[in-house]
Amino acid sequence: MQATTDLDVIIVGAGPTGLSLAASLAQRNVRVAVLDKQAAGANSSRAAVVHAHTLEALEEVGVTGAMVRTGVPATRFSIRDRDRVLVNIPFEDLPTRYAYTLMISQAQTESILRERLATLGVDVRWNSAVAQVTQSEESAAVKLADGTTLQARYVVGADGMHSLVRESAGIHFDGARYEESFVLADVRLEGDVPDDEVILYFSPAGMVVVAPLPGGVHRIVATMDTAPEHPGIPDVQALIDARGPQRSRVTVRELVWSSRFRVHHRLAAAYRDRRLLLAGDAAHVHSPAGGQGMNTGILDGLRLAAHLSTALHTGDGTSLAAYEAERRPVADGVISIANRLTRLATVPRLARPLRNLLLRTLGSIPAFRRRLAWRLSGLVNRQREGSDMRAPVAADGVTG
Numbered sequence: 560m561q562a563t564t565d566l567d568v569i570i571v572g573a574g575p576t577g578l579s580l581a582a583s584l585a586q587r588n589v590r591v592a593v594l595d596k597q598a599a600g601a602n603s604s605r606a607a608v609v610h611a612h613t614l615e616a617l618e619e620v621g622v623t624g625a626m627v628r629t630g631v632p633a634t635r636f637s638i639r640d641r642d643r644v645l646v647n648i649p650f651e652d653l654p655t656r657y658a659y660t661l662m663i664s665q666a667q668t669e670s671i672l673r674e675r676l677a678t679l680g681v682d683v684r685w686n687s688a689v690a691q692v693t694q695s696e697e698s699a700a701v702k703l704a705d706g707t708t709l710q711a712r713y714v715v716g717a718d719g720m721h722s723l724v725r726e727s728a729g730i731h732f733d734g735a736r737y738e739e740s741f742v743l744a745d746v747r748l749e750g751d752v753p754d755d756e757v758i759l760y761f762s763p764a765g766m767v768v769v770a771p772l773p774g775g776v777h778r779i780v781a782t783m784d785t786a787p788e789h790p791g792i793p794d795v796q797a798l799i800d801a802r803g804p805q806r807s808r809v810t811v812r813e814l815v816w817s818s819r820f821r822v823h824h825r826l827a828a829a830y831r832d833r834r835l836l837l838a839g840d841a842a843h844v845h846s847p848a849g850g851q852g853m854n855t856g857i858l859d860g861l862r863l864a865a866h867l868s869t870a871l872h873t874g875d876g877t878s879l880a881a882y883e884a885e886r887r888p889v890a891d892g893v894i895s896i897a898n899r900l901t902r903l904a905t906v907p908r909l910a911r912p913l914r915n916l917l918l919r920t921l922g923s924i925p926a927f928r929r930r931l932a933w934r935l936s937g938l939v940n941r942q943r944e945g946s947d948m949r950a951p952v953a954a955d956g957v958t959g
Contacts, residue, residue, distance in 0.1 A: 563644040566590050566711035567871050569701050571692070573597075573683045575606070576839030576856035577674035577717035582620040583864030584680040589871060592709060593681065594701065596688035599673070605743060605820070607770065607778045608757075608850030609857075611657040612937030616861050619817060623657075625671045626631050630663030631771045635756040638922070640915050641805050645761070646922035648932050655938060660757060662772050664745075665853060689718075689758050692727035696781070699834035703731065713867060714834045717860065720823065722841035728832035734825030734894075737846065738784040739905060744779040744795045744817040745772060750809035752777060757758060757850075757905070763911060764801040766904035769809075776815055780847060782905055786819040822901075824894050830883035838863050843890035846901040851893045854937055859886050889940055896934060 568584055570577045575596035584591045609626060610615075617682050618625045638646040651658050673683065691702040692714055699714040716724025725732060748769075757770040768780040781798045796811045803809055827842045838854030862885060869878040921927045933939045 564774055566709060567713070568592075568708055568715055568867060569594065569616050569699070569711040569714045570596075571689055571701065572717035572719060572839070572841070573673075574717060574719070574856070575672065575837065575853050576860045577669050577681055577715070578669060578676060578683075578860075579617070579620065579857045580715060580717060580838060580860030580864050581681055581683075582622070582675050582679060582900075583861050584673060584867065585676065585681045586620060587864065587868040589864075589868055590711075591681060592711070593676070593683045594687040594689060594703070594709075595683060595685055597685065599683070599685045605818070605847075606644060606668075606850070606853035607772060608662055608782065608853065609661040609668065610850070610854050611653060611655045613854040613857050614657040615655060616858055619861060620672075620675060622671050622675050625674075626661060626663055626668065627657070629667050629773060630661040631754065631773050632659035633755055633757050633771060634659045636660065636759075636932075637756060638759045638918060640761050640833060641803070643915075644922075645915055646928070646931075647929055648717050648935065650932055651786075652929075653938060655936070660850070660935070662757070662770055662778070664772060667773070668853065670798060677890045680899070686866040689723055692716075692724050694727075694832075696833075701770075701899070712871060713834050713836060714836055716841040717837075717839045717856070717861065719840045720825070720844045722837065724835055725827060725837055725841050727835075728835040730832060730837065732825050732830040733828060734823055737822045737824070738900065739782040739822075741820050741822055741847065742779070742781045742783055742786045742790045742794065742798065742817070743820065745776050745815040746779055746792075746795055746811050747775060747815065748777050748809050749812050751804070751807040752809055753859075759900075760804075760909065761801050761904060761915065762802040763908055765788070767798050767802040769803060773944055779896065788819050790817040790819065791870075795828075815912065823925060824898055824902050826843060826887070826890055826894060828889055829945040831879055836863065836867075836879065838886075842887075842903065843894060845894040846897040848936075851897060851937075855890060858889070858940070860885055872918070920926070935952040 567590045570593045581593045636648040688704040690704045700710045702708045716722045754771045760767045770778045824845045838859035866878040866882040
């Protein structure tokens with residue numbers, strides 16, 4: 560079948576990274592196609608956090624207002640040893656109109672981005688599995704499983720940890736896997752559970768995160784040596800009982816969704832091979848600690864759109880080298896902090912009292928709390944990106 564040649568960019572993968580990239584490119588009048596092997600909305604809902612800097616950046620594509628109206632703002636992040644607060648990180652004083660962490664499921668974020676793409680005239684081609692990716696000096700081509708071939712000036716792999724685009728480019732994905740498995744569950748709880756705070760509980764039995772989501776749901780994340788494939792209410796209840804608050808028992812009333820997964824920490828050796836580029840989980844994966852994964856991928860997509868637009872209009876690939884120079888160190892830093900948080904959460908039992916003492920001491924230092932708030936919110940990366948996104952009124956009508 561003859562190749563389609565009227566495209567500038569083909570994006571493989573319609574998760575938050577690929578959708579953000581497509582929306583930003585479409586607004587720049589770049590001819591773009593988005594492919595995904597799954598049916599619409601079939602991606603599993605793992606991520607649930609959108610930080611302040613990401614909300615600022617998403618103003619560019621006009622979705623921030625809808626996300627803020629949909630999500631739950633969490634103004635604090637705390638680390639606790641059962642009922643005892645070790646570190647309390649408030650976000651209210653951050654210099655942004657989004658002085659909170661927005662709790663919103665990945666499924667909701669993707670839905671809002673898909674709606675925005677539809678208004679921009681971009682259709683995601685679902686059930687479009689990619690069989691082969693090739694490139695030449697002037698273009699790149701994607702062959703689908705049904706035999707259709709699409710051709711564009713560039714192909715972007717936003718196709719996850721097992722990226723075919725990355726493999727086609729021959730780019731190494733260095734790193735390793737954590738020994739522990741993770742339980743992920745969305746539940747309805749009864750008890751004294753805040754609806755404006757993300758809590759990371761440490762205990763002798765391990766760690767558990769309890770975070771609010773829209774609709775009265777809470778997201779539970781916990782490490783286990785061997786997690787069940789489909790955690791049920793008794794499994795989640797046991798985790799909260801052994802690791803969560805003690806003074807007031809929290810009860811799991813309903814299980815909405817659950818999953819088990821393994822976590823890797825890996826970073827692509829390069830973000831580009833001539834006409835093939837990487838973004839999101841195709842370029843970097845890490846622990847969910849700190850809630851940075853979806854945020855880093857979305858920001859990859861938005862920044863890559865700017866660099867791709869420049870390259871397409873000038874014919875000069877220098878800006879694409881700048882994309883890697885800008886975003887790869889950010890991913891390296893995210894992997895580092897996520898790894899440190901994960902290691903803190905999973906230290907051997909005998910070392911946990913010392914860990915708690917260290918965290919309690921650091922948590923009493925205002926400069927430490929402020930620095931961690933800047934890191935978690937992503938605002939620390941403003942200067943690296945060469946722009947200040949603190950305008951008084953957002954593009955989609957969200958005001959400070």
